Amino acid sequence: MVKASQLFYPTLREVPSEAEIASHQLLLRAGFIRKATAGVYSYLPLAKRVLRKIENIVREEMDRAGGQEVMMPIIQPQELWEKSGRWSLYGDEMFRVYDRHERGFALGPTHEEIITTLVDADVHSYRNLPLLLYQIQNKYRDEIRPRFGLMRGREFIMKDLYSFDVDYDSLDISYKKMHAAYQAIYNRMNLKYRVVEADSGAIGGNESHEFMVLADSGECLVLYCETCEYAANVEKAQCNAVPNPSPVSVQQEIxxxxxxxxxxxxxxxxxxxxxxxxxxxxxxxxxxxxxxxxxxxxxxxxxxxxxxxxxxxxxxxxxxxxxxxxxxxxxxxxxxxxxxxxxxxxxxxxxxxxxxxxxxxxxxxxxxxxxxxxxxxxxxxxDLRNAEAGDPCPICSSGLQTIRGIEVGHIFKLGTKYSDAMGASFINANGEEKPMIMGCYGIGVSRTMAAAVEQNNDSNGIIWPMPIAPYHVIIIPVNANKKEQMEAAADIYKQLLAEGIEVILDDRDERAGVKFKDADLIGIPIKITIGPKSLQENLVEVKKRWESETKLVPMVKVVNTVKEIIAANMKK
RNA sequence: CGGGAUGUAGCGCAGCUUGGUAGCGCGUCUGGUUCGGGACCAGAAGGCCGCAGGUUCAAAUCCUGUCAUCCCGACCA
The missing domain is CATH 3.90.960.10 (YbaK/aminoacyl-tRNA synthetase-associated domain)
Structure with missing residues (x-):
């Protein structure tokens, strides 16, 4: 039973002054999140539903690609981090806690140390490789400056998968599987995104790709080529030497x-x-x-x-x-x-x-x-400079274009950095001991939710893509005091529920305007309005959140209409 | 951490210059009238004016310190 009168989604009429960007403002206003402290948020019921949908899509694709879900500790002993050298290298960005014996622990900012140790302890043979393990869990990073709501939190939800392979050829296969799985994930969420070459940064390793959800407010600048497939983060985008546009033959005196x-x-x-x-x-x-x-x-x-x-x-x-x-x-x-x-x-x-x-x-x-x-x-x-729009593509020399994006996924080939440090090795078919070849693959789940809002909103609020919408349908009887409207609404509500469709019945005794505004704000994809005139002809109004037209639909056909709209929008 | 700004009711803000009973709009509660895009009338509740010191007869207001939050930079899912 999901009735708006009972649903905890405290909407705000005004924009909280702390919020700067659309996703932060709208998630606060629409009653999805509330701040506990800088960079740390509570997820309210609507947000939790979106997160669960994102997680489930991620989970299905990870499983399909051969991943196995695990759950590792958030609290991790100092010794493990000293072994990899990162207890000191990670610096102030790591949250540290101490127990009653003054022993140090990290609140996991990432899990290479612990998973490598785990695998090292129980995997000893090439017969057990490749092994792909993942989890979906809170991560902790004491960012210098948390900002933009869920975009850069100090506590955030991440899917992290780690691959263990016998050699680099096998790592390539694992890496390609993850690359494809990530594309499947963002395709399934109906988000516009781009895969770009990236710098592998502090995590180490060589090859690396980022998955960028495209949005004007994105923090990352992407350079891409329309002629060929080249696309790279500005950090990585390669600049080849270009000849001097106006060469002179004489070097003048200094x-x-x-x-x-x-x-x-x-x-x-x-x-x-x-x-x-x-x-x-x-x-x-x-x-x-x-x-x-x-x-x-x-x-x-x-x-x-x-x-x-x-x-x-x-x-x-x-x-x-x-x-x-x-x-x-x-x-x-x-x-x-x-x-x-x-x-x-x-x-x-x-x-x-x-x-x-x-x-x-x-x-x-x-x-x-x-x-x-x-x-x-x-x-x-x-090559020392940032690439700019108009620079020649390093592959085909056409002019590069720029676009902004939000980094929601990042995949790395790690090699043996952690398997060497943590001693994770196996015995190969020839009886030789070899270090495992690792890769790691992250998706910012909570950031993906924010990125989806950032990419899909208008002046009235959020426009959730169907696959991750908290509910598919909201039913609004225009006047809660009119018995026939309420009965018609309840009737449709029951029919939709019976079909397994996720629906909210806005049974509140509010004026129509309030209900419409809230429905738009929280971004439910399909709105069914039950008004007095059309009801006399057994018609109801069906409106898609992303379109301005309203369609009159006979009561008896509503369920089918709704099912069709949902089906048509669950996949691109 | 460097630079900038802000802390007053759940949210948005005024008051501070020139110290003297803490205000407005929205929201909340009660009653009534309304009822298709954030209604109207009447009433009510709700404040350690971020915190701690100081100055003063008297501090939201002046001074010092401190904490928190936000924005710009370096970091990252």
Whole structure:
């Protein structure tokens, strides 16, 4: 029995001031979630139903792909994390608790340590591999800045699967299965998404893909090619060397010019008319304690991940102005590669540039007509910049486009990073001991719910995709005091329930407007309205949340109409 | 953690400059009139003015500290 009068979905007329983005505002307003503390939320009945639907789709596809569901502890002993080295590496992002004996525990931010230990203890033979284990569970990460409601919580629901294989060929098969399963999952949820190449980041390993639900408010920038299949996160998107668009045959004499007070690229554009793309900027970084310089074209953004990966650095951050001044004799805004006694890493584009301008490592002076090779040399010439819209596709050279997305899934090939650290090995067919080859595969379940809202809403509220809607149908008798309306509503309600359709009967003694507004806000896909005039002709109104037209349907046909709409929208 | 802002009723806000009985709208409760896109009338309940100190005859208001929340940056499902 689901009657709106009894259902706990406290809707709000006004937007809580703490919420910034659509999904956060709407999930709060529609009575799906309430905040306990920053980045930690309670899920109310409607949200719980959506989460369960997402989980079930995920579960079915994981099982289909050969996964086996397990449940591992959230509280994990410190020793395990020390074994992998991550007790210290994970840093402040890990919630730590201590028991009465002062022994440390982590609230699991992820489960590589514990699952590798688990598998190591009981799997010893190639005959038991591959093994794919997963769980759906709360994860804990003490994010520096939780934000956007469920988008970046400190406690969140995640599906994590770990694969254990005998060799890399077998890992490829597991990885492909997961890749396909993830596509099936997002297809089944009717979400518009894109698979992109990604950096594997701190988790380790090499190959990695992210699954992005497309939404303008997404935090991730994706570059993709319409001609070929290439798509990558901006962190990963590769920039090939492009030839200088206006090459000159003569390298002019280097010239030092006085530029009092001019510090930024824009200052030089505005005051001296030097275009951004004829300037070079120099950024100083501390890489595991060593100060190094990165140089790139004035209008480009440095991709710190590319730099970090090239250097193989654990920690990379911009040098502060004091150490910059100490090394270069000048402050920010007057730096340049000429005469710089640091390792210089130049972007591919810089090698193509001629007669460019840059800081002179002396406050209030710049150089003009600088040429790399003649005036300075680089330790390495590498891809260092963020790709931008219009850049040539690294595969087919067509112009790349950009789109924003929300990262809801991420799959990694881990290799032996954790099996080596935790000692997870097996005996192969030749009797040799080998480390297991691992992969890990995550889906942010609670984030997926938020992403679905982010992608599917209008000014009236949420528009749930049918496969994950908390209920399929809401029945609204226009006037709760009219007996014939209430009886007709109850009748349809019973018929739908008998067909196994998930339906809410809005039996509240509210004005019609209130009921319509709430129905739209909570985003139920199908609305059946029972009004006085049409009822006399035994008709009711059926409206799809995502369309503006209302259809009059004979009472006797309502159940079939509803079933058809649901069936048509459960799959693309 | 650096930068910015905000904490007053369930939600949204005013009051603070210039200290003097804590207010408005929505929501909630009661009664009545209404009833197809957030009704109207009458009445009511609901506040350690984030917390702790200080100044003062007197503090929501001024001062100090502290905590929390939100936004921008680095991190990630």
């Amino acid at each position: 010239e030092k010019i006085s530029t009092p007070g001019l510090r930024t690229i824009q200052d030089l554009v505005a005051n001296l008319g030097i275009p951004e793309h004829e300037q070079v900027k120099t950024l100083l970084y501390s890489a595991d304690g060593d100060i190094i310089a990165a140089v790139l074209r004035g209008d480009r953004d440095l991709n710190e991940i590319k730099l970090k990966n090239y250097l193989g650095a654990e920690q990379l951050f911009m040098a502060d102005e004091d150490s910059v001044r100490e090394r270069c004799g000048a402050g920010f805004g007057s730096l340049g590669p000429v005469g710089l006694r640091l390792k210089i890493y130049a972007d591919l584009e810089v090698a193509q540039m001629q007669n460019f301008s840059c800081g002179a490592n002396e406050d209030d002076y710049h150089f003009c007509n600088v040429n790399m090779g003649r005036d300075f040399t680089a330790e390495a010439i590498i």
